[in-house]
Amino acid sequence: QVQLAESGGGLVQSGGSLRLSCVASGRTSSNNAMGWFRQAPGKERKFVAAITWSFNNANAYYGDSVKGRFTMSRDSAKNTVYLQMNSLKVEDTAVYYCAASTKRTVEPSLYEYWGRGTQVTVAS
Numbered sequence: 001q002v003q004l005a006e007s008g009g010g011l012v013q014s015g016g017s018l019r020l021s022c023v024a025s026g027r028t029s030s031n032n033a034m035g036w037f038r039q040a041p042g043k044e045r046k047f048v049a050a051i052t053w054s055f056n057n058a059n060a061y062y063g064d065s066v067k068g069r070f071t072m073s074r075d076s077a078k079n080t081v082y083l084q085m086n087s088l089k090v091e092d093t094a095v096y097y098c099a100a101s102t103k104r105t106v107e108p109s110l111y112e113y114w115g116r117g118t119q120v121t122v123a124s
Contacts, residue, residue: 002026002113006098009118012088016122020083022098022115033101034081036072037108038094038120045108048096049083052104061106065091088122096120 008020024031035050049072050061060072071084081098096118099111 002028002031002100004098004100004113004115006096006115006118009096009120011121011123014088014090014122014124016088017084017086018088018120019085020096020098020118020120022081022083024079024081024100028079028100030102031100032104033106033111034074035099035101035106035108035111036081036083036096037099037111038092038096039117040091040094043094045097047106047108050106051081052106054104085120088120090122090124092120093122094120 003025004022006022012018033052036048037045038048039045047063048066051072051074052059069087074081098115100113101111103110
């Protein structure tokens, strides 16, 4: 089992920045990807960003709506991933979930472990 704990959400003005963190604990050695997904009220959960890795390589992927504004990074020594969110827009308002997968994927249905989420609210 893997446990995930997100932090860093909050209220920010449009155009501002936030950095989310997600710490993984438990059987983290089985993971090959971690991702961020978000869900706005009344909408389905959507892909935001993910990092997949193998022994000597890592790749980052982004949803179209956040490319150029969000950056995901990983500190493997701390089992932590970050999501730096810049130039935030009102439409970025959502609950942001951290997830982990044993597969190298960005498909949310293939992520086995999920955090409880952290609220991000962007005010106009």
